[in-house]
Amino acid sequence: xxxxxxxxxGECLLVTIQVDMHDQLALALQDDLTSAITKQRTRxxxxxxxxxxxxxxxxxxxLANISAMSKILDAETVVVGMQPAVAITLVELGLQLPGVRTxxxxxxxxxxxxxxxxxx
Amino acid sequence: MKGTAPLLxxxxxxxxxxxxxxxxxxxxxxxxxxEEPDVVRIAAAVSEVARNAVSRSSGGxxxxxxxxxxxxxxxxxxxxxxxxxxxxxxxxxxxxxxxEGLIGCRRLMDHFVVEELDGxxxxxxxxxxxxxxxxxxxxxxxxxxxxxxALPPSRNLVDELQRQNHDLLQALAxxxxxxxxxxxxxxxxxxxxxxxxxLYAELDERADSLRKASEAKTRFLSNMTHExxxxxxxxxxxxxxxxxxxxxxxxxxxxxxxSFIRKAASDLSDLVNDLLDLARVxxxxxxxxxxxFSVADLxxxxxxxxxxxxxxxxxxxxxxxxxxxxxxxxxxxGKLAQVLRNLIxxxxxxxxxxxxxxxxxxxxxxxIAFHVSDTGVGIAAADHERIFEEFAQVEHPLQQxxxxxxxxxxxARRLTExxxxxxxxxxxxxxxSEFTVQIPMDYAGPPDLVVAPEMPLRHxxxxxxxxxxxxxxxxxxISRYLLRSSLEAMGFAVAEANGAEACFAALRRSRPAxxxxxxxxxxxxxxxxxxxxxxxxxxxxxxxxLHTAALLGDADxxxxxxxxxxxxxxxxxxxxxxxxxxxxxxxxxxxxVSIPA
Numbered sequence: 001x002x003x004x005x006x007x008x009x010g011e012c013l014l015v016t017i018q019v020d021m022h023d024q025l026a027l028a029l030q031d032d033l034t035s036a037i038t039k040q041r042t043r044x045x046x047x048x049x050x051x052x053x054x055x056x057x058x059x060x061x062x063l064a065n066i067s068a069m070s071k072i073l074d075a076e077t078v079v080v081g082m083q084p085a086v087a088i089t090l091v092e093l094g095l096q097l098p099g100v101r102t103x104x105x106x107x108x109x110x111x112x113x114x115x116x117x118x119x120x
Numbered sequence: 121m122k123g124t125a126p127l128l129x130x131x132x133x134x135x136x137x138x139x140x141x142x143x144x145x146x147x148x149x150x151x152x153x154x155e156e157p158d159v160v161r162i163a164a165a166v167s168e169v170a171r172n173a174v175s176r177s178s179g180g181x182x183x184x185x186x187x188x189x190x191x192x193x194x195x196x197x198x199x200x201x202x203x204x205x206x207x208x209x210x211x212x213x214x215x216x217x218x219x220e221g222l223i224g225c226r227r228l229m230d231h232f233v234v235e236e237l238d239g240x241x242x243x244x245x246x247x248x249x250x251x252x253x254x255x256x257x258x259x260x261x262x263x264x265x266x267x268x269x270a271l272p273p274s275r276n277l278v279d280e281l282q283r284q285n286h287d288l289l290q291a292l293a294x295x296x297x298x299x300x301x302x303x304x305x306x307x308x309x310x311x312x313x314x315x316x317x318x319l320y321a322e323l324d325e326r327a328d329s330l331r332k333a334s335e336a337k338t339r340f341l342s343n344m345t346h347e348x349x350x351x352x353x354x355x356x357x358x359x360x361x362x363x364x365x366x367x368x369x370x371x372x373x374x375x376x377x378x379s380f381i382r383k384a385a386s387d388l389s390d391l392v393n394d395l396l397d398l399a400r401v402x403x404x405x406x407x408x409x410x411x412x413f414s415v416a417d418l419x420x421x422x423x424x425x426x427x428x429x430x431x432x433x434x435x436x437x438x439x440x441x442x443x444x445x446x447x448x449x450x451x452x453x454g455k456l457a458q459v460l461r462n463l464i465x466x467x468x469x470x471x472x473x474x475x476x477x478x479x480x481x482x483x484x485x486x487x488i489a490f491h492v493s494d495t496g497v498g499i500a501a502a503d504h505e506r507i508f509e510e511f512a513q514v515e516h517p518l519q520q521x522x523x524x525x526x527x528x529x530x531x532a533r534r535l536t537e538x539x540x541x542x543x544x545x546x547x548x549x550x551x552x553s554e555f556t557v558q559i560p561m562d563y564a565g566p567p568d569l570v571v572a573p574e575m576p577l578r579h580x581x582x583x584x585x586x587x588x589x590x591x592x593x594x595x596x597x598i599s600r601y602l603l604r605s606s607l608e609a610m611g612f613a614v615a616e617a618n619g620a621e622a623c624f625a626a627l628r629r630s631r632p633a634x635x636x637x638x639x640x641x642x643x644x645x646x647x648x649x650x651x652x653x654x655x656x657x658x659x660x661x662x663x664x665x666l667h668t669a670a671l672l673g674d675a676d677x678x679x680x681x682x683x684x685x686x687x688x689x690x691x692x693x694x695x696x697x698x699x700x701x702x703x704x705x706x707x708x709x710x711x712x713v714s715i716p717a
């Protein structure tokens with residue numbers, strides 16, 4: 001079965017979503033990422049969705065879930081690279097993505113994560 | 121135009137189909153001209169509704185339609201087989217986590233309706249308006265759009281990569297197979313090539329052995345002929361001397377016998393000469409002696425020499441047509457005459473009654489054609505080529521009666537070819553034959569020798585000086601005898617030696633004015649004697665004339681020329697030519713030659 005790859009970069013886990021995910025794939029990513037956080041004892045997760053051309057409520061919820069789970073596992077999550085049209089759609093769909101930190105791009109996202117790590 | 125046009129329909133069975141549906145929705149929206157935010161909205165809405173259908177029911181379909189109107193819009197119809205339409209509508213009214221996506225979808229779209237179907241199932245119809253002022257799609261544009269959509273969607277990047285990978289692997293496999301095929305083909309070609317090379321080598325070998333066989337035949341012929349010619353020449357010369365009463369009177373019977381001997385020897389000599397000529401032409405050793413002469417002269421000479429062939433009281437007439445006036449040829453007169461003589465004598469032989477006609481005409485391209493036609497037995501078409509083969513004679517009653525060597529026509533053909541021409545025959549049995557010889561008027565090949573006009577001969581040595589003495593070296597007594605009588609007639613004193621030993625002994629005793637040296641001698645050959653003479657310092661400049669009946673090869677000729685030796689062919693039978701050659705050779709050696717009275 002297909003998997004979204006999860007890469008470790010320093011203290012950070014990096015997830016780049018390059019394909020249009022079906023629901024099972026999104027759920028698999030959720031599982032993989034939580035177990036990676038516990039196994040590798042990382043405290044920061046960066047999810048790059050710049051290649052996603054559409055986010056519907058299911059994927060939006062999945063992103064929110066990942067953020068929430070990471071938080072419980074004492075890891076900070078930043079979603080970066082959301083396209084404007086995707087953002088508009090998310091808002092119009094009524095998804096607020098509570099607890100999900102976002103940044104414009106990977107650089108900004110990394111800065112945000114570092115700051116958060118220093119703060120604790 | 122008002123109405124809806126179907127664009128595409130996607131079956132929904134599992135969540136993968138949801139992905140396909142939203143990707144198709146995105147593509148359709150793009151193609152219809154929606155702007156990017158709307159494209160994403162439509163894709164998201166289709167994703168929501170399709171997921172809802174898949175999760176509530178075992179399957180369904182998504183239909184995309186283009187509705188023209190004011191404004192034009194994209195209409196999407198998602199049908200499923202669930203029977204909970206009423207519940208769904210209630211949920212939508214009340215709101216809740218399960219229908220969160222559908223509610224959001226309602227917000228994204230301009231138009232959203234949930235319908236229950238009569239036969240069971242739920243239909244969600246929603247749509248998005250195109251910007252006002254958007255031009256309606258023409259039927260052609262719609263057709264193009266549907267065709268584009270009919271192409272299989274690339275499901276996702278990984279699939280696409282896998283597919284491309286697969287294609288690549290297949291292409292690689294194909295390439296490899298092609299390469300193997302090529303290698304195989306190459307191997308086969310190499311094998312074939314080797315075969316061809318081997319075949320060529322074999323052919324070369326065959327050709328080589330054939331050439332060798334042919335050379336051996338020619339060598340054999342020339343050697344044999346030489347062996348025949350020497351004694352024949354001797355017989356001819358001696359019978360001539362007897363016949364001319366040079367050494368006393370003969371009685372009538374003796375004269376008759378001698379003339380018979382002479383006739384027989386002469387016939388045999390003709391045969392041998394023909395053979396030798398053939399061998400020479402084959403060996404490529406016949407020089408073309410160029411001279412200028414008029415055709416009329418040639419034909420009148422021929423008339424003279426061939427008249428005796430026709431018996432006076434016979435029923436065959438030999439007719440020479442008027443020769444064209446003023447036509448001058450530059451070729452080998454002797455060889456041309458020989459060819460024509462052969463043809464004429466042949467024609468006479470095979471004609472019992474009627475006539476033999478000789479004619480001549482200038483042909484195109486600087487060629488001249490001689491015709492010899494007869495009213496004789498004729499030749500079957502099948503034999504037209506065979507008669508030019510050596511010793512080939514066609515079966516015919518008349519053939520039994522006439523005697524021939526079977527060499528006349530082959531020799532005629534060879535000589536004609538030597539002169540750059542061709543000989544051909546037209547004949548039918550019982551109707552007679554016509555032979556045509558066509559040669560260039562001006563011989564174009566490399567002339568071996570241009571015969572200089574006869575030089576006035578110098579007179580004998582001045583009175584008072586003793587006659588120069590010549591040494592004749594020959595193992596054959598008759599040759600020595602004939603040579604001596606001719607040389608003495610030219611005013612020379614002659615000493616004889618019967619071989620190499622005697623020659624050296626004579627040279628030790630005194631230095632002659634010149635040496636006439638036979639080539640083929642038992643023990644030491646003339647060439648070896650020549651080498652020895654040149655190796656002796658006192659004799660380095662002694663004139664040596666090789667006097668031989670043998671056909672010398674190129675190597676031997678070069679060997680002789682390098683050592684300053686002249687070559688004179690031993691041909692007592694043609695006394696005039698031979699004596700003239702001999703005289704010239706002696707003069708070139710600086711010896712005074714007197715003209716015999």
